[in-house]
Amino acid sequence: xxxxxxxxxxxxxxxxxxxxxxxxxxxxxxxxxxxxxxxxxxxxxxxxxxxxxxxxxxxxxxxxxxxxxxxxxxxxxxxxxxxxxxxxxxxxxxxxxxxxxxxxxxxxxxxxxxxxxxxxxxxxxxxxxxxxxxxxxxxxxxxxxxxxxxxxxxxxxxxxxxxxxxxxxxxxxxxxxxxxxxxxxxxxxxxxxxxxxxxxxxxxxxxxxxxxxxxxxxxxxxxxxxxxxxxxxxxxxxxxxxxxxxxxxxxxxxxxxxxxxxxxxxxxxxxxxxxxxxxxxxxxxxxxxxxxxxxxxxxxxxxxxxxxxxxxxxxxxxxxxxxxxxxxxxxxxxxxxxxxxxxxx
Amino acid sequence: xxxxxxxxxxxxxxxxxxxxxxxxxxxxxxxxxxxxxxxxxxxxxxxxxxxxxxxxxxxxxxxxxxxxxxxxxxxxxxxxxxxxxxxxxxxxxxxxxxxxxxxxxxxxxxxxxxxxxxxxxxxxxxxxxxxxxxxxxxxxxxxxxxxxxxxxxxxxxxxxxxxxxxxxxxxxxxxxxxxxxxxxxxxxxxxxxxxxxxxxxxxxxxxxxxxxxxxxxxxxxxxxxxxxxxxxxxxxxxxxxxxxxxxxxxxxxxxxxxxxxxxxxxxxxxxxxxxxxxxxxxxxxxxxxxxxxxxxxxxxxxxxxxxxxxxxxxxxxxxxxxxxxxxxxxxxxxxxxxxxxxxxxxxxxxxxxxxxxxxxxxxxxxxxxxxxxxxxxxxxxxxxxxxxxxxxxxxxxxxxxxxxxxxxxxxxxxxxxxxxxxxxxxxxxxxxxxxxxxxxxxxxxxxxxxxxxxxxxxxxxxxxxxxxxxxxxxxxxxxxxxxxxxxxxxxxxxxxxxxxxxxxxxxxxxxxxxxxxxxxxxxxxxxxxxxxxxxxxxxxxxxxxxxxxxxxxxxxxxxxxxxxxxxxxxxxxxxxxxxxxxxxxxxxxxxxxxxxxxxxxxxxxxxxxxxxx
Numbered sequence: 001x002x003x004x005x006x007x008x009x010x011x012x013x014x015x016x017x018x019x020x021x022x023x024x025x026x027x028x029x030x031x032x033x034x035x036x037x038x039x040x041x042x043x044x045x046x047x048x049x050x051x052x053x054x055x056x057x058x059x060x061x062x063x064x065x066x067x068x069x070x071x072x073x074x075x076x077x078x079x080x081x082x083x084x085x086x087x088x089x090x091x092x093x094x095x096x097x098x099x100x101x102x103x104x105x106x107x108x109x110x111x112x113x114x115x116x117x118x119x120x121x122x123x124x125x126x127x128x129x130x131x132x133x134x135x136x137x138x139x140x141x142x143x144x145x146x147x148x149x150x151x152x153x154x155x156x157x158x159x160x161x162x163x164x165x166x167x168x169x170x171x172x173x174x175x176x177x178x179x180x181x182x183x184x185x186x187x188x189x190x191x192x193x194x195x196x197x198x199x200x201x202x203x204x205x206x207x208x209x210x211x212x213x214x215x216x217x218x219x220x221x222x223x224x225x226x227x228x229x230x231x232x233x234x235x236x237x238x239x240x241x242x243x244x245x246x247x248x249x250x251x252x253x254x255x256x257x258x259x260x261x262x263x264x265x266x267x268x269x270x271x272x273x274x275x276x277x278x279x280x281x282x283x284x285x286x287x288x289x290x291x292x293x294x295x296x297x298x299x300x301x302x303x304x305x306x307x308x309x310x311x312x313x314x315x316x317x318x319x320x321x322x323x324x325x326x327x328x329x330x331x332x333x334x335x336x337x338x339x340x341x342x343x344x345x
Numbered sequence: 346x347x348x349x350x351x352x353x354x355x356x357x358x359x360x361x362x363x364x365x366x367x368x369x370x371x372x373x374x375x376x377x378x379x380x381x382x383x384x385x386x387x388x389x390x391x392x393x394x395x396x397x398x399x400x401x402x403x404x405x406x407x408x409x410x411x412x413x414x415x416x417x418x419x420x421x422x423x424x425x426x427x428x429x430x431x432x433x434x435x436x437x438x439x440x441x442x443x444x445x446x447x448x449x450x451x452x453x454x455x456x457x458x459x460x461x462x463x464x465x466x467x468x469x470x471x472x473x474x475x476x477x478x479x480x481x482x483x484x485x486x487x488x489x490x491x492x493x494x495x496x497x498x499x500x501x502x503x504x505x506x507x508x509x510x511x512x513x514x515x516x517x518x519x520x521x522x523x524x525x526x527x528x529x530x531x532x533x534x535x536x537x538x539x540x541x542x543x544x545x546x547x548x549x550x551x552x553x554x555x556x557x558x559x560x561x562x563x564x565x566x567x568x569x570x571x572x573x574x575x576x577x578x579x580x581x582x583x584x585x586x587x588x589x590x591x592x593x594x595x596x597x598x599x600x601x602x603x604x605x606x607x608x609x610x611x612x613x614x615x616x617x618x619x620x621x622x623x624x625x626x627x628x629x630x631x632x633x634x635x636x637x638x639x640x641x642x643x644x645x646x647x648x649x650x651x652x653x654x655x656x657x658x659x660x661x662x663x664x665x666x667x668x669x670x671x672x673x674x675x676x677x678x679x680x681x682x683x684x685x686x687x688x689x690x691x692x693x694x695x696x697x698x699x700x701x702x703x704x705x706x707x708x709x710x711x712x713x714x715x716x717x718x719x720x721x722x723x724x725x726x727x728x729x730x731x732x733x734x735x736x737x738x739x740x741x742x743x744x745x746x747x748x749x750x751x752x753x754x755x756x757x758x759x760x761x762x763x764x765x766x767x768x769x770x771x772x773x774x775x776x777x778x779x780x781x782x783x784x785x786x787x788x789x790x791x792x793x794x795x796x797x798x799x800x801x802x803x804x805x806x807x808x809x810x811x812x813x814x815x816x817x818x819x820x821x822x823x824x825x826x827x828x829x830x831x832x833x834x835x836x837x838x839x840x841x842x843x844x845x846x847x848x849x850x851x852x853x854x855x856x857x858x859x860x861x862x863x864x865x866x867x868x869x870x871x872x873x874x875x876x877x878x879x880x881x882x883x884x885x886x887x888x889x890x891x892x893x894x895x896x897x898x899x900x901x902x903x904x905x906x907x908x909x910x911x912x913x914x915x916x917x918x919x920x921x922x923x924x925x926x927x928x929x930x931x932x933x934x935x936x937x938x939x940x941x942x943x944x945x946x947x948x949x950x951x952x953x954x955x956x957x958x
Contacts, residue, residue: 019809021821022782053801055646058812066809066822071801075642075651075812076672082639086646086654087801090605094801096648112642115635133893316630323625329626332598332765336591336728340528342381342582344572 005115016049019069025060030181030207034128035067037187043197045095052095053087055080057104060135061128061207077107081116081125083314088121092313098125099190102143104135104261104269107164111143114171119312127164127190132213143309145272150212164204165285169278169305176201176285177303180206182221186301191301199311207229219291220299229291233284233302240271243296249297256283256297273302281305350523350569355414355420361433361439362402362455364407366510370776372409373757374515374529379413380582380759381528383572386413388757388872389421389944394612398485401455401463405736406438415571419871419878421756423946427864429456429514431488433464448482450517452510454489471719484563488513495553496813499546512547514553515865523567526551528780531800574790576761583760584612585724585753587938589657589683590620592731594627597653600739600771605647606631606638606655609662612695613751614685617657618729637665645669648678651775651800653735657683659751661692664709670744671710672812674836677788677796679738679745682706682716683731688942697942698751700867701918706746707896707925713833715840717741720748722870727753739773741843742795744887748895750917751945752868773798779805780905787820793846794814794839843897850899855881855888858908861958864934866892866922869915869945876950885958892922903930911957913937 018040024032042052052070056062058077058223065072075083080098083301088096098116105113105127116123132150133139139152143164147156177198179190187205194201220230231249232242239249240261242329248270274280281304289296308341356946358375358702360368369390376388391408398405402949412422429442430436432455443449456473472478473485492510493503501509512533519526530548537544558564583591597604608618610633622631630652634640641656647780648654654673663684673680690695706718717737721730727749734745777799779785787808788938798807808820816823817832852862854877865873870891877889889904890905892898905914906926914923937953939945 021809046803050804050805051802061712063809068809072809072811073676073811074809075645076668076812079638079642080632080762081477082642083646083649085634086607086632086643086648088646088660089632089643090603090647090652091650091801111635112639115639122801167369179425234736316632320625320628320630324628330594330598330624332627333593335594335624335627336581336762336765337579338581339383340377342383343579344383344575344577 002224010031012043014043017042017069019067021066023067024063026211028210029060030130031061031064031128032211033181034126034187034205034207035064038126038185038191039068040170041188041191041195044192047095051093052096054099055084055087057101057109058135059101059288060209061099061101062104078104078107079112081105081109081112084123085116085119088123089313089316092122092317096123098123100125100127102127102129102131102141102164103190106142106164106167109189114167117171117200117202119167120174120309121180121312122198122200124201125203127202128207129164129204130207130209131216132201132209132249134209134212138212145340162303163285163288165202165304166282168202169282169285173202173305174309175201175303176206176281176305177202178206178301180217180221180301190303193306197306197308199308213330219326220301223277224264231298233273233300233304235273235303236273238265238267238272240270254283256287258295259298275303275306278305278307346577349550350567352569352571354416354570355412355418355614356400356427356522356568356570357410357425357444358427358429358515358790359387359408359410359425359439360429361406362429363435363436364395364405364513365400365508365535366407366431366706367508368407368409368431371511371515372411374532375416375518375670376411376757377582378519378524378528379411380580382524383575384413384415385418385573385575385759386411386757387418387421388412389752390755392696399463401432401460403438403464404433408435408439413570415573417573420872427518429518431514433460433466433472433667437464437466437653443481445480446482446649449478450486450514452488453485454487472600474486477528479864483900486557486563489547490552491557492550492954495549496546499542501542501548501665505547509543509547509550510562512550512659513554513557517558517736518554520558521564521568522570526555527864534853551678554817569599574932575759578761580759580761582723582757583725583762584721584755584757585721585727585749586616586685586755587620588725588727588760589747589749590617591729592728593621593653593655593735594624594629595728595765595768596732596735596771597620597629598627599765599768600653600735602739602771602773603651603652604629604655605652606657607643607647608657609630609634609637609640611637611659611662612755613685613687614657614659614662616754617683617685637662637670641666641669641680644903645673645676645680648673648680649676649800651798653679653739654764655681655683656684659685659687659695660689660705663702663705667710670716671712671714673744673898674710674714674716675812679732679742679798681738682744682746684746684748685754686748694942696751698868699749699917699940699942700750701921701940702748703866703895703918703921713837715837717743717745717840717843718748719745719865719894720892721753722756722891722893724753724756726761726893736769736771737843737846739771739798740795740846741793741839742798743839743843748867750868751941776803776806778803781805789819794835816906841897844900847894847897847899850892850905852888852890852905854878856881856886857905858887859886859888860909861887861911861913861954862906862909863887863889863950863954864906864912864914864922864926865889865891867915872886872945872947872950873915875947879947879951880958885954887954887958895922906930906932913957915945915953915954917944919923
């Protein structure tokens with residue numbers, strides 16, 4: 001189907017994508033930054049506002065559509081992915097975005113989440129991961145670290161957490177990326193790449209909840225530790241990190257190992273990132289060590305995996321087109337009459 | 346020899362065998378042939394939930410009853426004239442349905458020691474030998490042996506041959522009722538066109554069965570049931586789920602709005618998905634979701650995008666969808682919810698029928714969440730009510746429940762089908778692009794209190810909606826106390842407005858006033874109709890009204906009810922419509938209930954009516 005976009009229309013600005021509603025997240029919430037980055041990227045997509053739809057579930061992040069001057073639906077808990085599936089399947093020309101949180105997509109909506117990924121509709125999923133339930137005021141979430149003390153886990157959480165990127169790859173997602181609220185440029189870049197990918201794009205965004213889980217990602221986002229703890233992957237580039245990229249990751253057989261660059265190893269020895277390599281992507285998303293652990297691997301950010309395969313909506317609408325081609329448009333009177341009729345005079 | 350034919354007005358045949366014996370196919374084939382001949386008819390398939398329950402056991406018995414006649418047939422018949430029993434378990438499970446003096450056709454091979462044991466019958470009490478069947482005309486045929494002999498040279502294995510023996514039965518029944526085998530021959534050729542040997546074997550046994558009737562002395566005469574004197578026109582045979590699907594397609598074609606079905610397989614609703622998934626060249630999108638919730642949510646997403654969003658299920662699946670149906674109510678989007686009811690609660694009785702989800706449809710969501718509820722009264726009426734559901738949902742921007750049930754879904758009847766040009770127009774318009782520069786108001790309302798269907802892709806209509814309480818007109822989130830009360834009433838008023846567009850309640854049978862009105866809904870129509878006819882034929886005064894619009898109720902229903910001294914409400918539940926009637930009209934309506942997973946027999950209703958008049 002052709003896009004609705006009229007290339008002659010005047011270019012929109014980020015402001016054009018801000019609705020007239022007051023933004024009501026807590027002051028200092030990471031959601032503000034994500035909203036701003038999305039609004040910044042939007043004009044560059046070259047789409048009209050009316051072609052864009054944001055669908056969310058329930059949770060703090062799910063207020064997002066109210067603040068976008070596009071079409072939007074604030075739906076029910078965990079179901080945004082399923083609602084978006086119906087919309088995209090029937091209106092493939094629209095640009096459909098899902099805004100969800102760690103509870104919304106990985107707890108109550110876990111089922112729809114994995115099935116969206118395997119079906120691969122061309123939908124962009126922004127998963128705001130703050131590792132806590134904010135809207136219900138501070139219970140642990142399916143991404144909270146084990147042992148976390150919250151209102152519902154006074155003795156510490158005993159749940160093993162999900163690793164959303166690994167879960168997504170396990171569900172055969174065709175685009176898996178991670179970014180953070182505190183790095184606007186990186187986040188904008190990843191959002192844009194997600195949009196450009198034809199297929200479901202899962203973008204996990206580390207988002208600080210300064211009220212109920214302040215500093216959860218501090219070690220990856222604060223200047224003092226970011227370069228040591230966060231590994232920014234770029235297509236075709238070696239996996240390097242550290243204050244002056246003095247560390248690298250090499251593959252020792254099937255084991256990723258941290259090496260010092262300069263003495264025994266050069267950057268050329270390192271693992272060269274290739275987002276179309278599914279096997280390596282599966283290893284990369286498993287870089288999920290507790291930063292407190294001795295000898296831990298850094299946490300990767302960027303596009304881990306991107307490989308297109310046919311989308312669900314193209315296959316669905318392709319079957320319809322093929323059936324019409326083969327049998328002609330349906331004749332309702334023939335259908336109702338069926339093959340065998342009899343006449344009573 | 347040419348045996349003479351006896352003329353009968355109507356006959357009920359019950360085919361019963363193991364669930365692998367092909368009794369449903371045998372029954373369906375006989376039904377199609379009878380329909381093409383011009384008989385009126387009604388059918389009742391009765392099968393276990395298990396696909397292959399243990400062979401030979403009572404749990405594995407599958408039955409198919411067909412009632413055909415030269416007069417108006419409203420029910421599959423309380424009791425059968427002929428019982429086909431392929432084994433001991435089938436006989437044991439179904440003998441209670443046979444009329445005294447009726448004919449039993451038994452496959453004697455199904456009464457060997459093993460089959461008796463599986464049917465829990467001590468060998469000494471073999472019903473074929475102990476005289477317990479003396480009050481019936483028992484025709485003993487070793488169908489298995491004859492079939493194997495007939496196909497000895499076919500090259501097929503014993504297992505394949507035994508699987509074809511139902512065609513012998515069908516051929517024999519065709520002979521008994523003076524029917525041509527030609528339609529079934531064509532059917533078999535087409536069904537097994539990729540396997541000539543199987544097609545030939547089935548056709549050979551079909552003919553063998555017919556010849557058996559013609560040449561042996563087992564049957565002295567044929568029976569002739571003349572075509573029914575039905576209204577002139579062109580007819581076909583239709584089943585309920587099929588009619589639901591066609592009604593939806595017709596409404597889609599008539600309105601020009603494409604269908605999106607989001608669903609999850611469940612008995613007895615899956616055939617709706619099967620039907621619609623075939624019809625891709627009608628532009629129909631079917632989506633087999635990961636679960637019931639995703640099914641309805643995808644339908645809502647499609648409705649938001651301008652499709653007719655439909656979800657289909659049965660009781661437990663509907664329970665899972667309820668939160669999303671509440672969202673559709675709040676979003677004020679058209680949504681069709683097809684509930685093919687079955688016995689409940691929980692998994693309940695998947696293959697058995699019940700009308701126990703009326704309260705669920707009316708009240709089964711959180712908050713006050715009124716929706717439109719309508720119910721077809723028979724297989725062909727499913728077409729009209731599905732069509733009506735889309736008409737209402739799109740005109741009023743509201744979810745519409747269609748309550749069918751297992752009995753209607755799998756039952757077949759002749760249908761004088763309409764031409765699409767005669768179907769009512771469905772005028773649906775999407776909101777036009779807004780170039781005024783004024784902010785678009787998604788919850789502005791028309792004379793039906795319906796809001797505009799503002800689909801993405803339309804310039805100037807950008808807006809946000811959601812499950813949080815809405816401010817009227819703007820659609821913005823509102824926690825205002827007065828607004829919530831206003832919107833709660835408005836959502837009810839929207840449903841009430843539908844009453845301006847639906848037909849007034851009529852009395853289907855009998856005078857408009859009197860001592861007793863039988864008030865039914867859904868699939869009890871045929872049994873009530875026949876029961877009321879029985880009493881009227883005996884000079885009693887009884888009337889029958891059948892409600893197809895359950896929410897809102899027809900505007901004049903109170904007036905109709907007020908003209909009768911007594912109102913009896915038969916239902917296949919413990920009394921749901923009767924509660925509504927008592928609540929809304931403050932009358933002492935009486936319940937008549939059946940919760941056995943089986944439809945009412947005519948006799949059960951007649952008995953109650955005789956007590957009352």
